Amino acid sequence: MRTRLTLSAGDLARTRFAVSPMWEVVTGFRALAASPVPEVHRAWAAQVRPRLAAAGLDRGWLAEMVPAAGHLPDFLNPPPAGAVGELEQELSTVRRTDPAQVRRDLDLxxxxxxxxxxxxxxxxxxxxxxxLPRVTAEIEAYWQLALAPYWARIRALLEADVFHRARQAAEHGTAEVLNGLHRTVRWEEGELLLTERHCPVTRIPTAAGLVLVPSAFAWPRVLTRSPGGDPPQLAYPARGSATLWERREPPRADGLALVLGRSRTVLLAELAAPASTTELARRCELSAAAVSEHLAALRAAGLVSGHRAGRSVLYARTAVADALLDAQA
Known part of the structure; x- marks a missing residue:
């Protein structure tokens, strides 16, 4: 199956990139629903699946609407408002979806x-x-368990992809960018040709340009959204997605320990993957009270973030902490 997008000069002029939390929600849940989970995401899935099962989110609204393959409801992916969408804003748009659009998606x-x-x-x-408010409440819960603790890492990957494509456009032009998105995407005589499609749509009308959305979880496919009235969206695998969950060797960080102290530096190194206070206390051989005190200080300094996961809180390194540790490598 092939799909064609005919792009006018005006469409090309209005083509833009955007980072969308809701695209990561949908593509991430689809990756978890796959059997087996794509190899590049298995380390992440091993951490996330038990949390989702404990919260019952493996059998809720998303489980019924986001299959491992096949149609994805378009109303779950409204057009991102800016260069980097905000989850709260996108969920607000989902809650206000035209009932006719919801029913069209459910008919499919x-x-x-x-x-x-x-x-x-x-x-x-x-x-x-x-x-719909029940759907978005579940999405918020899923976000906190599965994506919020990792968002700094994911967002950095997506923004790096956009930066690369923008430079590519400046140096070589838009056609070079479109041809480099994915092996199934090709710019050809005024049309964007998408091959190996599972969708029955053979031609997507354009309106007000095209939105290109890098995704950490879309691999190995390119996904599209094209309800009438909105510019079509094309979600493609971001560069570097295969290395997103690679565990780095912990740096010695001796210099950083002189500033932060040994215990806080060890905690930052251990937060290569999000963890709770209890987990960190066990792994670092510290008391829970000491870990809690250190995490509060690191959070105040902007080096860690906390994310509610049921009755516990998962702590994750921020991009600032990653940069500090990278500098010690």
Missing amino acids: LAAERGGRLSARLHGLYREPERR
């Missing part, structure tokens, strides 16, 4: 499933305005 899901929808999705079909 039903068509792929032999004309059937679950009782939960039937309720959403009947009362979108009433049920």
Whole structure:
């Protein structure tokens, strides 16, 4: 299956890049739903899946709407408002989705499933305005468990991709950028040709340009969103996604320890993957009270962030901490 996007000069002039938290929600959940999980994301999935199962999020709204393959509801991915979207803003847009759009998306899901929808999705079909707040509440919970502790790392990857593409456009032009997005995307005589599509759409109308969205989880596919009235979106695998979860050798960081102290430096090194106070206390052979005190100081300095995960809090390094540790490597 091939899909064609005919782009006018005006469309090309309005083509832009955007980072979207909701695209990471949808593509990340799809990666978790796959069997097996794509190899590049297995380290992340091993940490996240138990949290989602404990919270019941492996069998909720997202589990019923985001399959491992097939149609993804367009209403879950509204156009990002700026260069870097905010989750709260995107969820607000999802809650205000036109009921007709929700029903069109659910009709497509039903068509792929032999004309059937679950009782939960039937309720959403009947009362979108009433049920969408429940959907977005679950997405917020999923975000806190699966993405918020890693967002600094993911966002840095996505922004680095955009920076690379922008420089590529400046040096070689837009056609070079479009041809370099993915092996299934090709610029050809005024049209963007997408091959190896599972969607039945063969031509996507354009309006007000094109939004190119790098994604940490889209690999190995390119995904599209093209409801009428909005500019089409194309989510493609960001450069470096395969190395996103690689565990780095902990740096010696002796110089950093002279400033922060040995215990706080050890805690930062251990936070290569998000962890709770209890986990850190066990791994670093410190008391929970001492770890809590050190984390409070590191958080105040902007070196760690905390994210609620059920009854506990997961701590993660910020981009500032990553840069400090990288400088010691």
